[in-house]
Each structure stands twice: as C-alpha cells, then as structure tokens.
Amino acid sequence: MHGLMMDRPLLVADILTYAEDMHRASGVVSSTVEGGRHYQSYPEMAARCRRLARALRALGLGPGDRVATLAWNGYRHMELYYGIPGIGAVCHTINPRLSGEQMGYIVNHAADRALFVDLTFVPLVEKLASQFPADLTYVILTDAAHMPDTSLANALCYEDLLAAQDDDFAWPDLEETTAAGLCYTSGTTGNPKGALYTHRSMVLHALMVGISMQGSMRPGQRVLPVVPLFHANAWGTAHAAPLTGATLVMPGPHLDGAAVFDLMHSERVCSAWGVPTVWLGLMQEIRSRGSIPQGFAEVVIGGSAAPTAMIADFEDRGVSVCHAWGMTEMSPIGTLGHLTPDYDDTPAAERLALKSKQGRRAFLVELKIVDEDGTALPHDGEAAGELFVRGPTIASAYYNDEAATAAAFDAEGWFGTGDVATICAQGFLSITDRAKDLIKSGGEWISSLDVENMAMAHGHVANCAVIAVPHPKWDERPVLIVVPSVDDPDPDSIRAHLAGHLAKWQLPDDILFVEALPLTATGKVSKLTLRRAYADHRLPQTD
Numbered sequence: 001m002h003g004l005m006m007d008r009p010l011l012v013a014d015i016l017t018y019a020e021d022m023h024r025a026s027g028v029v030s031s032t033v034e035g036g037r038h039y040q041s042y043p044e045m046a047a048r049c050r051r052l053a054r055a056l057r058a059l060g061l062g063p064g065d066r067v068a069t070l071a072w073n074g075y076r077h078m079e080l081y082y083g084i085p086g087i088g089a090v091c092h093t094i095n096p097r098l099s100g101e102q103m104g105y106i107v108n109h110a111a112d113r114a115l116f117v118d119l120t121f122v123p124l125v126e127k128l129a130s131q132f133p134a135d136l137t138y139v140i141l142t143d144a145a146h147m148p149d150t151s152l153a154n155a156l157c158y159e160d161l162l163a164a165q166d167d168d169f170a171w172p173d174l175e176e177t178t179a180a181g182l183c184y185t186s187g188t189t190g191n192p193k194g195a196l197y198t199h200r201s202m203v204l205h206a207l208m209v210g211i212s213m214q215g216s217m218r219p220g221q222r223v224l225p226v227v228p229l230f231h232a233n234a235w236g237t238a239h240a241a242p243l244t245g246a247t248l249v250m251p252g253p254h255l256d257g258a259a260v261f262d263l264m265h266s267e268r269v270c271s272a273w274g275v276p277t278v279w280l281g282l283m284q285e286i287r288s289r290g291s292i293p294q295g296f297a298e299v300v301i302g303g304s305a306a307p308t309a310m311i312a313d314f315e316d317r318g319v320s321v322c323h324a325w326g327m328t329e330m331s332p333i334g335t336l337g338h339l340t341p342d343y344d345d346t347p348a349a350e351r352l353a354l355k356s357k358q359g360r361r362a363f364l365v366e367l368k369i370v371d372e373d374g375t376a377l378p379h380d381g382e383a384a385g386e387l388f389v390r391g392p393t394i395a396s397a398y399y400n401d402e403a404a405t406a407a408a409f410d411a412e413g414w415f416g417t418g419d420v421a422t423i424c425a426q427g428f429l430s431i432t433d434r435a436k437d438l439i440k441s442g443g444e445w446i447s448s449l450d451v452e453n454m455a456m457a458h459g460h461v462a463n464c465a466v467i468a469v470p471h472p473k474w475d476e477r478p479v480l481i482v483v484p485s486v487d488d489p490d491p492d493s494i495r496a497h498l499a500g501h502l503a504k505w506q507l508p509d510d511i512l513f514v515e516a517l518p519l520t521a522t523g524k525v526s527k528l529t530l531r532r533a534y535a536d537h538r539l540p541q542t543d
Contacts, residue, residue, distance in 0.1 A: 009176035010203035013086040019242035020046035026245045030074040031252035033119045034146050040075050050169035052083030055161040063088030066110045070094045071118040073250040076141045077229050081238050085180035086171050092182040093230040096121050097521035104131035106184045106192050126151050176200040185328050186521040194399030195329045205331040205393040206239035208362050212336050216271030216298055219245035226274030231522050232332035257281030261293055268295035275303035275523040292317050300324055304524045305449050307456035308356045325358035331393040335359040335429045360427040366390045381424030388414040439468040439476050446506050458497045460489040465525045469537050480508035509539045
C-alpha cells in the first residue's frame, strides 16, 4: 500500500530558491583572485545563477553535458555549483593540484564540453590544452577589465556572458536521480575514479550536514570552507549553508596561516573547515599573535586524522573541535565528532580521547567492519576490520569504470573504504589506519597513526609521518619522518617521549628530519611519495 503524498523531486536549485526567499540577509563573502573582497546576498546570487543558466544554454549546453570548473573558493564558483546542475548539466569540479597527466585523463574521461577557469589557472590550462578535447569551450572567471591575453582558442569572459542575459528564468523540473555533480578521486594508485552525484544525494547530504552541524549551520553564523569546492563538494558547505541560512566566507587563493587568520578575524568567522595541514599554519599564526581570530568558536578537521595534540591546542583556546571523516564517494561526510550533552560531565582527558576518534555516523550513513573473509565484526571497540559504508549519499558505482566498481563494492552493495577501523558500542568510529599504511613487523601490525599522534605531542615536532621500510628480519619496520618546530631538534628526546607511550616493538627504528612533507592533491601527506623516496633507506640496526 502506497501513501498519498505528493511526489516532488529533490533538486539542487530548490536549495538556492529557498535561500533566496528565506535567508535574504545571508550570502557569500569572497576574497577574490583579482584582489579585494566581494559581498553577495543569496538573493543576488540566485539572480546571477539564473543569468548563468541562460548563458549556459546560449552556449549550447544542456541536460547531461559535463561542464568542468577549475577554480578557487569564491562567489563565481558557487554560482557554477547551482547554475550548471540547475539546467540538468553536470558540474565537474577539477582539482588543480592533480598532475597534468591526471587532469588530461579526467577531462577526456568525463568528456567535458566546457571548462570554466579562474585567472590563476589560465597558464596551466594553456599548457594542457593540447591534451583536452579540441572542441572544448573555455570561459575565464573574471570581468572584461581583468581578461588576460591567452592562447586558449576563443576564450570567453564570464561576466560578459552573464551581462548579455537577464534573470528571467524558471528552473526546469528534473528527475531527482539526474546527475548533478562529478568529482574524481586523486588517483594515487591507477587512474582517478569518478563519483557521479545526483540531485537527490546532494539535497539529502545538505540536510544531513545541516542537522549535524546546527551550532554553525544557521542564520547569523559565518562558515569558512578552507576545504576547496573542487574537493568533495567542500564537505557539503556549498549546499548546507544556503539551506540553513549561514553565510559562507570564501578564502579564494589565499590559504596561508596569516591570510586565513586575517579573513576569519575581520569577517568574524564562527566555524572553519579544512584538513590538518591547513590548521598547522593557522595555529602557528595564533601562537605568534597570542590570540584566536575574533568570533572563532569551532573547527572541523577532516581529510586525514587530526593529531590529538592539535585537537588539544584548539580546545585549550576555547575552540571546539569536530573531528570528521568521509570520502569523495560519500558526498563526502560519513561521521562527525561533536559530543552530545551526555558527555558534558566526562573528565577532560576522556573527552579529548573521544574527540580524537573520527566521531559517530551521520544520519543516512550505515557502517560495518569486516574481517578478511568479509564476515561482519562486532561493534565492541576491540574488533578491527575493513570499514564498509552504505547509504543514499554514497556512490553505487564509479562513473564509466567497471573494473574499479567491481573492486570497491561487496556482494551486498556496500562500499569498501580501504580504512581499517574499530567501532565501539557507543558508535564512535576509530580509524586505526589506511590498510595500505599499516606496518607489519614480525607478524605484528603497527598503526602509523598511533605513532604519529604520539610524536605530534612532542614540542620539537611540527608535523610528521610514519612509513614502513624493508627489514631483513622483521619484514618491515617504522621510520618517523619529522618536520621540526625548532632549529635544533633532539631525536633522543623524541624517542624517549615515544617510549613512554608505545610498546618497544612499535617504536620507530629511525627518525629523519626534513623541511617539508610531500602533499597529495587534496592536501594530505603523501605516504606513497615518502615510501618511494625511502624505499632503499637502510636502518641503523642493519648497517
């Protein structure tokens, strides 16, 4: 028996029209590529998105066409987030930090029809244009006054396109399963793989984030997504903020600690979202200035595990930390680390330990851990296995990639994350490591994350990574690679610190100091690069 309710589709454009009607005082603040800041209310944004929709159609773009973006976080990129799917086309966000080879692959694999590019990336696109489809339309995200001389064939000016249209446009009705967005993984092994989002999945994800983050996702609050719009939907902020009435403060290309601090301080940002490497720079600036930015109350940390020392640093300064976890294939939020009032009386040390976990599952996300045979393991905080996920905001397949799909999903349709995890009876997820980053030494597994977390608590360690190197007796042994926070770091002091918290067999056999750690295209430490660089490293005990 079916219920008698109207069957109306869930569409991305409806988020924008709701913000236009109900959150007229909120909007988007942007640090621009051209210089200065741009202020735009949601009603102003909605009107420009309707102009954009008309401009896209004038370019011959329509339902199903993939339209790529190569841009920073800013108001024009936000307009593309709504204008492109609003006409039934697919917004394909490209990560500019990918290699030229990977970028060429995904533009061709997606069969993009047009590419909207920020001024910063015009030289990059000029170098890669020969690898792109010959009939690709290029639109530069600027006005006529800043339009560059370019070798890109028939490059168009974004503001000129919008100026030629009016905003008399009605968003078309679409099926909610229509593709709305396309985002490729960074492809550290093999070719990048595409997650193809639907209107339905994006609206549900926006509702999920809005429900889960009520402290910051509400009218009057300002949210800074340092996480890029080109990476996993900026963790849902581009949709959840207009839906809930929060104002988005966009950093543009200015992501160093000083620039982020100044933007947050002057715009009274309440909540900032980004990966741990970004917050290392901000924390250094906070220490230098002796205060936190005005209004700063919450930081959302994801993308890779946040060191416990970093969480404690923020918490001690009155900034609440929400440790989150997710993946591109999950839209991307999977778990969130806010503690409920049930934990208000929990001792500080226990609260810190809980916040160091990856949090509890968000609504609509199901979690399971399995052993090597695929048998589900108990959620008792002890059993560890590969983490699988399922839900309406999670990919059911990779775009046009049968081999990758077959390798990633189990027989019941659950997606295998590649993470090794435990889940306790209270629902807290603990990622013990990426399966490929675990170190097997003498038959025992060593979690690189555990060693890294302990090392980060030492005063001489600004950042670090632990990798496995071959050992003739133990198969693999851990090596700690450190970016020091002082001019003359003491390895013996770091060893003594680790020895107080780890078993002897877990201790790194060597400590190496470097000026910087290599990063992936999404701002995570690239352990793949480190493993290759130190594949022939000889440990002191084996010399």
